[in-house]
Amino acid sequence: MSAIILEAKKINKYFHDPETVRVLTDISFFVKKGEFVSVTGKSGCGKSTLLYILSTMDTDYEGELLIEDESVRTKKEAQRAAIRNEKIGFVFQFHYLLNEFTVLKNVMLPGLKLNKYPAKEVEHRAMEKLTMLGIEKLALKNANQISGGEKQRVAIARALINDPQIIMGDEPTGNLDKKNSEVVFDIFKQLAEEYNQTLLIVTHDTGFSARTHRIIEMEDGMIIG
Amino acid sequence: MNTKLIFSIAQSLLIARWKQTLVAAIGVTFSITMFIALLGFMTGLNDLLDGLILNRSPHIRIYNEIKPTKNQPINLSADYTNHYNFIQSVKSGGSRQEIYNSAAILQTLKNDDRVLGYSPKITTPVFFNDGTIDIAGIVNGIDVLSESKLFHFTDYITAGTGTDLSKVSNSIVLGKGLAEKLFAEIGDMVQITTVKGERFPLKVVGYFQSGIRDYDKTQSYASIITVQKLMGKAGNYITDIQVKLKNINAAPAVAKEYSQFFTADAEDIQTANAQYETGSFIRTLISYSVGITLLIVAGFGIYNILNMMIYEKMDSIAILKATGFSGTDVKWIFLVIALSIGFFGGLAGLLFGFLLSVVIDQVPFVTASLPTIKTYPINYNPIFYGIATGFSLITTYLAGWFPSRKASKADPVIIIRGK
Numbered sequence: 001m002s003a004i005i006l007e008a009k010k011i012n013k014y015f016h017d018p019e020t021v022r023v024l025t026d027i028s029f030f031v032k033k034g035e036f037v038s039v040t041g042k043s044g045c046g047k048s049t050l051l052y053i054l055s056t057m058d059t060d061y062e063g064e065l066l067i068e069d070e071s072v073r074t075k076k077e078a079q080r081a082a083i084r085n086e087k088i089g090f091v092f093q094f095h096y097l098l099n100e101f102t103v104l105k106n107v108m109l110p111g112l113k114l115n116k117y118p119a120k121e122v123e124h125r126a127m128e129k130l131t132m133l134g135i136e137k138l139a140l141k142n143a144n145q146i147s148g149g150e151k152q153r154v155a156i157a158r159a160l161i162n163d164p165q166i167i168m169g170d171e172p173t174g175n176l177d178k179k180n181s182e183v184v185f186d187i188f189k190q191l192a193e194e195y196n197q198t199l200l201i202v203t204h205d206t207g208f209s210a211r212t213h214r215i216i217e218m219e220d221g222m223i224i225g
Numbered sequence: 226m227n228t229k230l231i232f233s234i235a236q237s238l239l240i241a242r243w244k245q246t247l248v249a250a251i252g253v254t255f256s257i258t259m260f261i262a263l264l265g266f267m268t269g270l271n272d273l274l275d276g277l278i279l280n281r282s283p284h285i286r287i288y289n290e291i292k293p294t295k296n297q298p299i300n301l302s303a304d305y306t307n308h309y310n311f312i313q314s315v316k317s318g319g320s321r322q323e324i325y326n327s328a329a330i331l332q333t334l335k336n337d338d339r340v341l342g343y344s345p346k347i348t349t350p351v352f353f354n355d356g357t358i359d360i361a362g363i364v365n366g367i368d369v370l371s372e373s374k375l376f377h378f379t380d381y382i383t384a385g386t387g388t389d390l391s392k393v394s395n396s397i398v399l400g401k402g403l404a405e406k407l408f409a410e411i412g413d414m415v416q417i418t419t420v421k422g423e424r425f426p427l428k429v430v431g432y433f434q435s436g437i438r439d440y441d442k443t444q445s446y447a448s449i450i451t452v453q454k455l456m457g458k459a460g461n462y463i464t465d466i467q468v469k470l471k472n473i474n475a476a477p478a479v480a481k482e483y484s485q486f487f488t489a490d491a492e493d494i495q496t497a498n499a500q501y502e503t504g505s506f507i508r509t510l511i512s513y514s515v516g517i518t519l520l521i522v523a524g525f526g527i528y529n530i531l532n533m534m535i536y537e538k539m540d541s542i543a544i545l546k547a548t549g550f551s552g553t554d555v556k557w558i559f560l561v562i563a564l565s566i567g568f569f570g571g572l573a574g575l576l577f578g579f580l581l582s583v584v585i586d587q588v589p590f591v592t593a594s595l596p597t598i599k600t601y602p603i604n605y606n607p608i609f610y611g612i613a614t615g616f617s618l619i620t621t622y623l624a625g626w627f628p629s630r631k632a633s634k635a636d637p638v639i640i641i642r643g644k
Contacts, residue, residue, distance in 0.1 A: 052638045057547060078551040085549020092641060096544045100241035110548040112230045158548065170641075 004069070005165050005198050006031045006054060011063035013049060013221075023049050024061070024221045031166065031200055036192035038209035039202045041218035050218070051170050051202045055088060056080040068165060085113050089159025093171040096155065097143035103154050104130070104139040111161040122161070129157040133187060149180030156187055160197075167191070169201040173208060185211070231554060235561035238541075242534060246562075249530045250570035253621065256523040257574020257613045260516035262581040264609045267512035269602035271505045277436050278501055281376045282494050283344070283467030284476045287483055289324060290490045291317050327463050330487050339470055339479060344371040346465040347452045353445075354416040354424070355407045362403055362443045364417070366452025366463075375469045378446075385411045385431025390448045397427040397451070401434040402442035417455065425455055517616065524620035527566055531559060531628040542632050543640035556633035563625020564618065571617030575610055 013024035023046045031037050039047045052058040054065065056072050059080075065072050067087060072080060084090075097106045104126055111122035130136040133153045138146055146154070152172060159167050169188075173181035185208055191197040192213070201212065209215050217225045239246045293315045299305055324330065327345065334343045347366035352359040369391045372378040379387040383401065390396055397417075399409060409415050409429050417425045427447065435441055447455070453462050468483075470476055476493035484491035495502065535542070542555055586603040 048642065052642070055547070057636075058638045078553060081546065081549050081551035081554075083549075084547065090547050092547075096540060096547075096641075098237075098541050098544060100237045100541070105237075109230075109234075109545075113227060113549050113554070115227050115230075162549075 003033045004030045005033050005067070006200070007066040008050075008054065009064040009066070011050070011053060011061055011065065013046070013053065013061040022221060024053075027063070027221075027223060029216060029223060031198060033165075033198055034192070034196040036188065036199045036213040037201070037216060038212040038214070039200065039216045039218060040204060040206065040209045043204065045218045046221040047202045047218050048170055051168060051200075054200070055090065055168055056083055085110055086162055087165040089162070089164040089167040091152070091155050091159050091167065091169040091172040093174040097151055097158075099142065099144040101143060102139065103135075103141055103143055103146065106143050106154060107158045107161055110158060114162050116162075126157070126161055129160050130154075133157050149176055149183060152176060152180065152184055153187065156184070160191075166198040166200055169199070169203075171203055172201060173203065173205060181205070181208070231557050232561055234545075235558050235565065238534070238538065238558070239562055239565060245530050245534065246566060249527045249566045250573070252523040252526040253567055253570025253617055254574040254577060256519035257571050257617055258577040258581055259519050260613050260616075261575065261578025261609055262585065263516055264512050265578070265582040265603045265605060266585055266601065267508055268604035268606065268609075271508050272604055273598065273602045275501055275505050278498055279494065281435070282498060283376070284470045284473055284494045285468040285480045285483060286492045286497070287324065287330070287466040287468065287487060287489050288464060288492075289322050291322065293317050322464050323458075323462050324464060324466060324487075324489055327461055327466070330466060333486075334466070334468060339472070339475060341469045341471045342371060342375045343469070344368050344375055344467045345449065345463040346467055347449060347456070347463050348465060349452060349456055350420060351455070352418040353403065353407055354418055359418065360403070360406055362445055364397070364452055364455065365444065365446050366449040367446055368449055375467070381433055381435055382431045383434045385429070387431055389430035390446065390451075393428060393430055395425075395427050395451055395454075396430040396447065398431040398433050398446040399429055400441035400444040401432050402438055403445060404429070404432050406442065419455055421457070423455075423457070427451070516613075520616045520620050523570075524624040527563060527621050527624040528628065531563055531625055532631075534562070535559065535628050535632045538632075539635060539640050542635050543637035546635070546637040547641065552633035555635075556629040559629035559632050560622070560625050563621045563629070567617045567621025570621075571614055574617065575613060578610075578613065579605075
């Protein structure tokens with residue numbers, strides 16, 4: 001039995017503006033190490049909202065969120081930032097690279113922030129990740145000079161730099177064409193199966209979710225399967 | 226907090242928007258430049274104007290005022306101590322303008338640590354006779370060496386040689402205005418009538434121009450010995466002792482002390498020239514206000530640019546936060562940006578301010594009343610540079626504070642979902 005990386009206990013969330021709406025109802029589930037989990041559901045079912053709660057960025061909810069058996073709800077902003085930095089890797093729908101930096105520096109930034117290894121070592125590790133994803137040639141290009149599919153792969157490399165406990169993705173293939181979606185999916189699959197990387201991906205692409213290890217299906221703010 | 230990383234991110238953001246950065250920095254540079262040049266120039270002028278009076282004024286003047294004696298003889302008499310004495314029609318006694326026991330006073334001053342130097346002086350009114358006309362004037366008997374050392378006497382000699390006063394017997398230096406009235410060339414003899422009615426010929430060895438025209442129309446200088454001769458007094462007769470202190474601010478206290486100790490009147494420079502103090506204070510105040518206003522305006526410029534930059538960089542802020550940078554980190558990134566603009570803009574401002582000062586210092590400024598001044602005066606006081614540096618950092622810090630706080634409080638979820 002593998003360790004539980006992330007556990008949600010009875011998470012409820014309300015939006016208060018313009019009127020109070022319950023968007024998440026008693027969400028409880030857990031993700032074990034090495035699992036490749038997808039969260040699916042129609043637009044507006046609350047899957048992205050859930051992801052932002054799980055990512056520790058959103059704190060306005062009821063219930064309990066445990067990451068490696070530690071409750072994050074009561075932690076301070078700086079502590080949550082440290083958790084995101086060390087334990088969570090993020091891949092967004094829109095690639096969100098920093099255009100002021102090179103591809104390599106984009107990948108390195110979270111590693112430099114973690115400050116666990118010296119800068120040289122972080123650079124070396126960043127190159128390794130880029131090589132693993134087959135985009136080492138782009139390392140010295142500026143982030144705004146590469147294509148959408150390449151950006152998403154850089155974002156994955158950035159998510160991997162600190163060897164996180166879990167990688168979260170918010171519609172990581174939502175903005176990509178068929179071919180690039182395949183590439184990104186294959187990378188996730190490879191990470192899960194070869195590197196035993198835990199992944200939690202929110203998607204409404206059923207073709208994508210069907211091929212993951214476990215599907216959490218949501219409707220109207222509740223898990224239905 | 227990883228300082229090196231924060232500086233490197235701030236640097237990349239700055240370079241990515243180098244035009245905006247440059248505009249903000251130029252704002253700071255301009256205001257610091259003007260601050261330095263303005264204060265240097267204003268203070269230079271202030272010093273010049275103050276110097277007109279203060280350089281030539283003693284910090285303390287010891288003399289005997291013409292006034293009624295406080296203790297009339299009858300009050301001193303032992304026979305009448307228990308009486309109430311009414312004295313009518315008290316008159317001032319002018320007989321004791323001489324400073325009593327002057328040699329001992331000079332000796333005391335010489336041994337006083339607080340005293341930078343002193344110069345004895347005799348002042349006496351005379352008439353200059355030019356044909357049938359008598360022109361009222363004043364002869365100052367001075368010790369040329371100490372007067373030059375302490376009060377820059379020789380700086381104000383525009384023709385002839387000041388030191389000739391001590392070399393040529395019975396010589397005189399005339400104020401420029403007075404010389405024009407008397408039509409006296411250097412080498413000429415002028416006739417003087419003393420208050421006692423004695424006539425005396427004196428040889429003109431130079432002209433004196435103080436910068437204050439009225440003063441130059443009445444004043445003249447001779448050596449102490451010449452004036453003692455003129456007045457028929459002995460070699461220890463002096464009417465004034467001018468004292469220059471090491472610390473000008475101590476003058477009022479020291480003057481009070483001397484006045485009691487030497488039983489003479491002692492006037493300090495602050496009392497004698499109060500209006501100059503006020504004038505220079507107001508001028509300094511105005512230049513500081515203008516300078517600081519410039520800096521504050523530059524601060525608003527930085528505030529605007531940073532605010533804009535933060536709106537543009539909202540995505541970047543969100544991504545930094547999502548990947549583990551805390552609000553404090555983000556705040557420091559933008560504070561470092563603001564402070565770098567302040568620091569480098571300020572540094573350039575100090576340099577340009579100095580250069581502008583040097584340029585102003587070269588601009589010719591010739592005026593008849595100020596014979597020693599050839600170019601505009603500039604004060605290169607390092608304090609201005611210190612204040613400018615301090616203020617550029619403080620204003621940019623404050624200008625950066627509010628936008629940085631906004632950036633640190635930005636919610637990444639709202640930004641990312643907002644797409």
